[in-house]
Amino acid sequence: MAAAQPDSLAEVIGRWxxxxxxGVEREYEIYTGPPGGDRPVDARTVWRDLPGxxxxxxPGDPQARRCPTGAAITTDGPHAEIATPPVVLEPGCTDTVLAHAAAAERHLAAQLGGHRLVGYSTHISVEVRDHAVVxxxxxxxxxxxxxxxxxxDRAGSPGVLVRPRPGRLEIGGExxxxxxxxxxxxxTVATVLLAERRIGIRRIAAPGAPRVRPARATERFGWYVDRTAFGPDLYVAGRATRIGRAQAQDVLARHWSRCRPVARTVLSDTEVGLVDHVVAGLRPLPMEAPLDDDGPVAAVPDHRHxxxxxxxVxxxxxxxxxxxxALLQLDGGHGSQRWVTLPGRTLDPVLDxxxxxLLDDELALLCRQSVPVTNRWRTPA
Structure with missing residues (x-):
């Protein structure tokens, strides 16, 4: 049986x-000219000329543009960047977030015309309560x-960034x-959820896990873990790297054995099985194989405005x-204006x-009321 259509703004917000x-952000270098003879282009120099x-x-990023897929495209220094909309953490979410990232990349590439995009970095964000994120x-x-x-990361990567942000933890790498x-x-999801459960406990869920004193990240608050932070260069030998008395493969396997029960509570069997195969060596690590392409992805709406x-009226x-x-302005004419504040994740469903x-009568009623209306859902600033 099809789900009933929501008949009020509160129902739409509550459902989503x-x-x-x-969420995922991916940064790109931009090049122009034929492969082999191409030249780098600073994203900031072409941004004003994008056709649509x-x-x-x-409000926090004057360069950001919300594109028809629901994602945002922007610049980060000389690089172009896409940022997916927030995706609910539930079975199948890794497919959904990849589909949004791929759709945003296609939109960005179309805007840049003859320029070529080359992947530069990835940032994975997981929602964490403000008091716990640091x-x-x-x-x-x-x-x-x-x-x-x-x-x-890959063999030529420098290391990873671990950055607490308002309401979320961001992991940055290749x-x-x-x-x-x-x-x-x-x-990353399983690791963050496990860490959230274990903060404040002296002996964490992975006894014997290698300790490191990470460096302070530059530009933004957080930590940087270099490829040599544990002694040997982790990205030369990969799984076989000796770290104390163990190999990096042992550290990976022990960590996943403790994360896996957490992962099973929020991810699908297919998603957990994919990590099983990577950990067991049945699928290669990024440093062991060429870069994947996005391949077949789920369809996401690409006609939003x-x-x-x-x-x-x-x-x-x-x-x-x-x-x-998100903030909506309602103008009912004759000077009647109201503003409605929404959780960011509900903007697209509300616009749909x-x-x-489905909301015409309610909007007209809101504009006739004498008190501005905002929702009561609390979200991070």
Whole structure:
């Protein structure tokens, strides 16, 4: 039986507000000219000339454009960047987040025309409560970094970044795609959830895990774990690297054995099985094989727009939108204006409901009311 259509703004918000969220950012270098004779291009020099990048509605990033897939494209220094919308952490989420990343990359490539994109880095974010995110990041950086380095980085990578951000923990490493990205996201999710459970406990869930004193990250608060932080260069021998009395493969296998029960509570059997194969050596680590391409991915809507909507007597504008929050302005005419604050993850479902005409009467009523209306869902700033 098909799910009943929501008939109120509160129902749309409630349906899409449950569970924590994850997301992926991927950075790219831009080149122009034929392969072999191409030249690097600073993304900032071409950004104003993009023909249809999307709406500028992120108050924290004037370069960001919300594109028709729901993701954002922006610049980070000389690099171009895509950022997926928040994806609910549930079985199949690694497929969903990869599909959004691939769709955003296609949109970015189309905007750049004859320029060529070359993957530069990947950042995986997992929602963590504000009061816990710094100790979780510290624990991951000091005791759980080796498995993440093995499943994300390559032989030429420098190391990984572990950055606490408002409401989320961000792990930054080498550019990843396809099953390599799926596996990295799955292990990162499981690692963060395990660390969240273990903060404050002196003997964490992985007795004997190698300790390291990570360096302070530059540019933004967090930690950097270098490829040589544990003594030998982890990226030369990979799984066979000697770390104390064990090999890096032993560290990876022990870590996954403790993460796996946590992973099974939020991921599908297929997603857990993918990491099983990577850990067991049945699938290669990124440093053991060429870069995957994204391959077949799930379809995501690629026709969204974030411009003005006229629904009956009400004009709706998306005033601002970030990962965590969105702000709608309702104009009912004759000076009647209202503002509605939404959790960021619910913006697209609310716009879909608006476009389907499911909220017309409620919006008109809101504009006739004398008190501005905001929702009561709490989200990080």
């Amino acid at each position: 507000s449950g569970g924590r969220v994850i 990048p999307g709406r500028a509605i992120d 100790p979780v990041a510290r624990l991951v950086a000091r005791r759980m970094a080796i498995p993440l380095m093995l499943v994300l 550019f990843a795609a396809g099953d390599q990205l799926r596996a990295a996201v799955a292990l 974030y411009g003005e909507r006229v629904r009956g 009400v004009t709706v504008r998306v005033v601002a939108a970030s990962w965590w929050k 409901a608006l476009d389907a005409g």
